[in-house]
Amino acid sequence: MKVAVIYASTTGNTEAMANAINEACKASGAEVIFGTADSADKAAVTACDVILLGSPAMGDEVLEDTMEDFYTGIEGSLNGKKVGIFGSYDWGDGQWLRDWNDRLTNAGAVSAGEALMVHLTPEEADVEQCKAWAAAAIK
Incomplete structure (x- = not known):
């Protein structure tokens, strides 16, 4: 199975989530494409079987700019693709992930599970939650 873990991070919080997700995907035996939204192919x-995308909440709970650009560039190719989303936030209630999930649904993507959200810096329990989320998302 091929899995893509693509993320954007401004403070390192979403990057920490992505690292834990990447680790769990590799531990499952998946072939993983791992990288940032500004450099991903x-x-x-x-072409991957499962796509896991991460972005912090920015401004008025919107995607980080490089992830917005990357996602817009692949949105038309997601029909029937299994996609999961994750991200970190400081304030708000997760509206950016709900909006992103709506966009995925409208693009015809198949949900890889409920969006994963972590407040600020992932603590040990959050890292474990990221790993468990990834393992479930790629089943």
Whole structure:
């Protein structure tokens, strides 16, 4: 199985989540494409069996700019693809993930599970939650 774990991070919090998710995917035996939204190969990502995308909440709970650009570039290729989303936030209630999930649904993506959200820096329990989320998402 091929899995893409692509993320954007401004403070390192979403990157820490992505690292834990990457670790869990590799531990499952999956072949993983891992990288940041500003350097990921869109064709390689959309060729994967499962796509896991991460972005922090920015401003008025919107995607980080490089993830917005990357996601917009692959959105038309997600019909029937299994996609999961994750991210970190400081304030708010997760609206950016609900909005992103709606966009995924409208693109025809198949949900890889409920969006994963962590407040600020992932603590040990959050890291374990990221790993468990990833293991469930790629089943």
